[in-house]
Amino acid sequence: MIEVSVRHRRGAFALEAEFAAAGRVTALFGRSGSGKSTLVDVIAGLVRPDRGRIVVDGVVLLDTAARIRVPVHRRRIGYVFQEARLMPHLSVRQNLLFGRFFARHRSGGPSLDAVADLLGIAPLLERRPAGLSGGERQRVAIGRALLARPRLLLMDEPLSALDAARKAEILPYVAQLRDEARVPIVYVSHAVAEVARLADTVVVLDEGRVAACGPAAEVLRRAALFPGRETAETGALLSLRVAAHDDAFGLTHLDGAPGRLTVPRVPLPTGSSLRVRVRARDVLVAREAPRGLSARNVLPGTVVAVTPGEGAHARVEIACGGAVLVAEVTRLAAHELGLAPGLPVLAIVKSVAFDEETIGVLEI
Amino acid sequence: MATLASLLPGLAVAYLLARREFRGRALLDGLVHLPLILPPVVTGYLLLLAFGRRGWFGPALAEIGIVLSFRWTGAALACAVMGFPLMVRAMRLSFEAVDTKLEQAAGTLGAAPAAIFLVVTLPLALPGILAGAVLAFAKAMGEFGATITFVSNIPGETQTLPAAIYTLTQVPGGEAGALRLTLVSVALSMAALVASEWLARRAKARLRA
Numbered sequence: 001m002i003e004v005s006v007r008h009r010r011g012a013f014a015l016e017a018e019f020a021a022a023g024r025v026t027a028l029f030g031r032s033g034s035g036k037s038t039l040v041d042v043i044a045g046l047v048r049p050d051r052g053r054i055v056v057d058g059v060v061l062l063d064t065a066a067r068i069r070v071p072v073h074r075r076r077i078g079y080v081f082q083e084a085r086l087m088p089h090l091s092v093r094q095n096l097l098f099g100r101f102f103a104r105h106r107s108g109g110p111s112l113d114a115v116a117d118l119l120g121i122a123p124l125l126e127r128r129p130a131g132l133s134g135g136e137r138q139r140v141a142i143g144r145a146l147l148a149r150p151r152l153l154l155m156d157e158p159l160s161a162l163d164a165a166r167k168a169e170i171l172p173y174v175a176q177l178r179d180e181a182r183v184p185i186v187y188v189s190h191a192v193a194e195v196a197r198l199a200d201t202v203v204v205l206d207e208g209r210v211a212a213c214g215p216a217a218e219v220l221r222r223a224a225l226f227p228g229r230e231t232a233e234t235g236a237l238l239s240l241r242v243a244a245h246d247d248a249f250g251l252t253h254l255d256g257a258p259g260r261l262t263v264p265r266v267p268l269p270t271g272s273s274l275r276v277r278v279r280a281r282d283v284l285v286a287r288e289a290p291r292g293l294s295a296r297n298v299l300p301g302t303v304v305a306v307t308p309g310e311g312a313h314a315r316v317e318i319a320c321g322g323a324v325l326v327a328e329v330t331r332l333a334a335h336e337l338g339l340a341p342g343l344p345v346l347a348i349v350k351s352v353a354f355d356e357e358t359i360g361v362l363e364i
Numbered sequence: 365m366a367t368l369a370s371l372l373p374g375l376a377v378a379y380l381l382a383r384r385e386f387r388g389r390a391l392l393d394g395l396v397h398l399p400l401i402l403p404p405v406v407t408g409y410l411l412l413l414a415f416g417r418r419g420w421f422g423p424a425l426a427e428i429g430i431v432l433s434f435r436w437t438g439a440a441l442a443c444a445v446m447g448f449p450l451m452v453r454a455m456r457l458s459f460e461a462v463d464t465k466l467e468q469a470a471g472t473l474g475a476a477p478a479a480i481f482l483v484v485t486l487p488l489a490l491p492g493i494l495a496g497a498v499l500a501f502a503k504a505m506g507e508f509g510a511t512i513t514f515v516s517n518i519p520g521e522t523q524t525l526p527a528a529i530y531t532l533t534q535v536p537g538g539e540a541g542a543l544r545l546t547l548v549s550v551a552l553s554m555a556a557l558v559a560s561e562w563l564a565r566r567a568k569a570r571l572r573a
Contacts, residue, residue, distance in 0.1 A: 046468050072471040073479075079472040085465055089487045098483075102474030148473045 002026060002056050002152065002184065006042050008049035015039060015049070015208040021186075023200025025178050027216070028188045029226075030205035036188045039205065040154045043186065044079045045072035056152045057184075073102070078145030078153040078183070082161055084137035086129035092140050093125040099148025109149035118180065119143045119173050135166035139173060146183065153177075156188045167194075168356065174198060192233035193357050196220055196277040221326050223280065223307075223315055231309075235280040236325045242270050251296075251351065257322035258347075262296040263354035274359065282353035283327035285316055286346045287337055297349040301325065306339050314339075318347045325349075374448060374496065378455030379481075400449040404509025411442055411514040438515035439522040443507045447500030454499055458492020459485065491564035498560035502553055525549050 005018040015035045028036045041047040043054055045061070048069070054062040056077070061070045078099070086095050096112060103109070116122040119139040129137055138158055145153055155174070159167045175198060178185060189195050195202055195216070202219040204212040204226075212219050217237040219225065226234050240256035245265060252266040254276065261276070268274060289298065301320035308314045314334040316327045325347045329339075339345070380386070381393055399407045414420050415438065462485050470480045486493075508526040515522040517531065529545045532538035 044472055046471070071476075072468075073474050073476050075472075076474070077472060079469070081465070081469060083465075085469040087466060087470070087484060098470070098475075099473030102479070144473065 001058070002186065004039070004043060004052075004054050006039060006049045006052035006054070008038065008042065008047070008052070010038075013038075013208060015042075017205060017208065017210050019203045019210050019213045021201040021203065021213070023184075023215075025185045025187055025199045026201045026203060027195040027199035028186060028203050028205060029190065029192075029195055030211075031190060033207075034205040035208040036190075036205055037156055040079075040156050040186060040188055043152075044077050044154055045070065045075050046079075059151065076103075076149065076151045078148055078150030080138070080141050080145050080153065080155040080158045082157050084129070084134075084141035086132075086137055086140055086144070088129055090129075091125070092121065092127050092129065092132070095129065095140055096121075096125075096143050096147055099144055099150075103147075103149040106149050110146060112147065115143040115146055118176060133166070134162050135169045138162065138166075138170055142170075142173070142177070146177070150183055153183045153185045154188075155185060157190070158187075159189075159191075159194065171197065192220065192226055193277075196233075196237055196358075197275065220277070221317065221324060223309065223326075223328075231280075233279060234326070235283070236278045236323060238276045238278060238323055240274060240276050242266060242268050242272050242274070244270060258301070258320035258325060259299045261299075261349070261354075262351050263359060264351060266359060276354065277358040278325055278349060279353065279358060280315060280326040280328035282349055283318075283325055284348040285318070285327045285329055285333070285337065285339065286348055287343075289346060290348070293348070294350070295348045296351040297347075299325065299347045299349075301345060301347050303339055303341055303343045303345055305341060306334055308334075318345060320347055374451040374455060374500070375493065378452045378496070379459055379485075381452070382456045382459035396452050397449045399446050399510070404446065404507070405513045407445060408442060408510035408513025411438075411445065411510065415441065415514075434515050434518060434522060436521050439511050439524065442511040442514045443504035443524070444500075446507050446510050447503035450503055451496040451500035454496030455489065455493050458489040458496075461492070462488045491567040494560050494563045494567070498556050501556055505549065505552060505556075525552075 001020070001022050003020045006015060008015040013035070015038050017035065017039055028039060030036045038047060042049045042052060049064070051064045052062055053060070053065070060068055061075050062068060087098065090098065093112075096115065100112070110118070113122075116125065119142060121136065121139050121143060124132060124136060124140070129140070132140065142158065158174070159170055162170065171194065174187075178198060187194070187198055199216045202212070202214065202216045203210060204219060212222060212225050220234050220237050223231050223234045238256055238258060240254040240261065243253045243255040243260065245252050250265045251262050252264070254261045254263060254274075263276070266274065284295070299320040301318040304317040304319050304324060306314055306316050308331055312330050312332070313328055314331045316329055316334060316339055318325045318327060327347060377392065377396060381389065415425065466488070467480050467484055470484045475483065505525055507524050508530070511522065511524050512527055517523055517527045519528070523531070525545060525548070529542045529549070532542040532545065
């Protein structure tokens, strides 16, 4: 459980944020300049706010009213920075054990071997940071933070300095961390794809204020919170279960609240749970069952809301079973189909719309 | 001796000047650099005024058994004062070159400020610290003006290398001795330079490999 309440003013910028989150992964989402990084620096103790209160798992780390301010090195908050910030004069092994040395009087936490295995850095232990790739460095930085036996892990856009391939290399490790390391994580990002894959709770920051805070599935449906290019990335976040594989056609059937979805084959055993993001732009809306359709997913539902967006777009929220899908359609289509709350419709999703970006990892 | 004695205060002052904002910072900065600008004889005379037998602090120090004037300790003090600005400059630059982000990272990993200094800042600044120490050493070896003014030129007690060479060149038949000492001086300076260069290069290589 994390409770944060901070007021901080620097020049023209004012940070006034307050949120509480109980999940394993809390995502701090916002554009650059929205105050995300300042907020995590305040949590870590690197920035001293004008006023604030920070409580992690019942331990008060900061309470300006009560004149409590735990210094950085006693907060036990692991911090993975945008740039790895490894110690250049130490080997990878020494870097990994850096925090463990200062945490040697506490017990618990994973061993060096376990962390090296989890992050795939066992072969790098004797190397120096200067000889590592960006992705490798970032994994070492994550391992280093974990080995310090932290009560909370802060990750400030740990993937932003990496290219797409390196991102794809690290994201699964972070997801595995979430499921195995049992350390709550605050994950800062401005990419909906990362947030959707990882977060239980999403906090959206805008100009230093909390614009939204809630369960990931709810927050990610609200497109207005994610302006610009990221709007198209928003949509429904579904928790599904692998029902069956279709080996002949290389497909997997997923069951869940909205009904059955058919997606390209997922390499998970039957019965495992996973998280799937259905992007609003991938969903079509039909009033009656189309014939001769290539799309494999046709889900009956009821229109809950129609929200005209900027320009030509409108967003249609459709309740399918216990889940809510979001479709981005043109305002013209919404008008001609007469879409309005209460109308029974069909939500249609192409199977190929599901890819590595939208099909999340195993959930435990 | 002078180099060793000034190493710790040199580190402290360099770190203060590089990292801390405080009142009197400019004053400290100026004070440290004064011996670099002042004629050495003036510095030596000021030292004599301060630490001489009848100086401002001389009697007090003599009470606790420290006599500086006309002793080798005084020569060491004069050399240290003259080498100090060179040492502090080099160290300060190397402290400023250490990324404070690394120090922050060390803090989040549980290192207290003193530990951060010892295991992060100091090792990373090491090349510059060594360079500073070598510069101060070279300066101490060559110190003439301040020493001769403060503690005179007593063979075996306060005589520095250049002072000895100067003495030898003033007496007939001293050229051979002067040449010998000149060679010693050149050899020592070369050795110091080579050593510092080697240490600095090794420290840098460790960061890269």
